[in-house]
Amino acid sequence: MFILIVLLMSISLIGIIAVQLYWINNAVESKKAQFKNDVQKSLGAATEKVNERERAEFEKKLKSFVDVKGFADKAELKSFLIEQIDTVTKEKITLGSTFLEENFKLPADFLDNDSIILKRITGKKDFSIATRYKSAENLFPTIDVKKYSFIKRYTDLEKSYMEDAFTSSKSLKPIHDRISNNVLNRTIKEELIKRNINLDFKYGVYSADGLATKLKSGYYTINTKESFPYPLFRDTEGNTSYYLNISFPRENEHILSGISSILLLSLFFIFIIIMAFSSSLFQLIRQKKISEIKTDFINNMTHEFKTPIATINLALDSIKNPKILGDDAKVLRYVEMIREENKRMHSQVENVLRISRLEKNQIDLNTETIDLHDTIEDAIRHVSLLSEDRDGKIETHLEALESELPGNQFHLTSIVVNILENAIKYSEGAPKIEVYTESTSKFFIFKIKDSGIGMNKSVQKQVFNKFYREQKGNIHDVKGHGLGLAYVKEIVDKHHGTVFVESEKGVGSTFTVKLPLI
The missing domain is CATH 1.10.287.130 (Signal transduction histidine kinase, dimerisation/phosphotransfer (DHp) domain)
Structure with missing residues (x-):
């Protein structure tokens, strides 16, 4: 039942943690997708602004030049006639149009030491004639008007010559002359702020072949895993030769801050x-x-x-x-x-x-100034008969310079007696015990060393636990209840000291007690 309970609790805990981690991962991925979408929208709006700004500036400059300074190198008035037969109404429809074709040569100062030929086509007049025919023999060949889409109205012609001039000028300029780093950086930042992305960013404009241009924010290199690419300066058909790449050094912090x-x-x-x-x-x-x-x-x-x-x-x-x-x-x-x-x-x-x-704090340890050397010698006298009965010997090396400290005479004597009795009980043959004392500026230290059966590491960790005794199957070689060393630790703790054991199986043990002098 114990193993089953632990197993069920473990499975439940792992399941709950797995669900939580799955939810957290989904939330992070959702935030990443939202962030990417916002960045893409911002870049789309920014590049559109850049395109519109370039086109507006060019059209303003071109229109001003043609209307004020320009003159046509060559002008020609042309006309087109289109005839079509309507077999249902038996009518012949004639469409006519005239337009003025003017060629302008833009000088070098307009396009920064480059020049192009600009053709402007201006509509003059449209007319139509409808004539009913009598027989099928007089039919004109049917003409599809869609094939003559080059005949445009005035507004279409105006846009056409502007678009041709704009396309020609773009092909002659390097990209860093078409827009500055400051304008590009400011435009991107404005669009990001509109979508609550207040993060530092780095950008760089690269050609379709992956070659870097002069448009970049400081030192920038493409990282395909972290950067967001977007086409820049697309033509009317959506094609482009340049891509704007942007990355955010603190992207992860921004995503995590949202959740x-x-x-x-x-x-x-x-x-x-x-x-x-x-x-x-x-x-x-x-x-x-x-x-x-x-x-x-x-x-x-x-x-x-x-x-x-x-x-x-x-x-x-x-x-x-x-x-x-x-x-x-x-x-x-x-x-x-x-x-x-x-x-x-x-x-x-x-x-x-x-x-x-002791555990319930029901014993009042009345303290007084005592000499630990006297206490140790008194404890040795208590166990001397036990030692002599087994032909044992207890040697003392009382070398502490300061041995007086505040403590309870009865309980301190009892802990020394307990340790000595253990040393005698757990010795094979004649017990050989040595007692050492030393002092520092703040502590009195005494050690009780025996040559008994010793303990392994696992026993040393539990030897001061209440009721603990080293087991050998169901047999205890030495009588006792496992309370002696637990009592020693309780008394030492009450005196604000420490006790620990160093032991090796088959060699012996050394118990060290460290008590404060003040």
């Missing part, structure tokens, strides 16, 4: 979901671990209590024996045994209650 609020909100909720999932998973694992530790603790406590209770029962049964009652020495021996076992159980219960009260 920044929603994007941040989405990322915030994703973060909350991840944190909630991680917290839930952590709590599940923690509760599972605590459940296992408590089960192990209850089993250990039951086993630890079972032995003294059995011993007490045997002692009481022995005292009841009439043979024993008459032997005062044996009675006193059994009474002493009962007292020791009872004391042992009381000590175990007291350890559990003490660690519980």
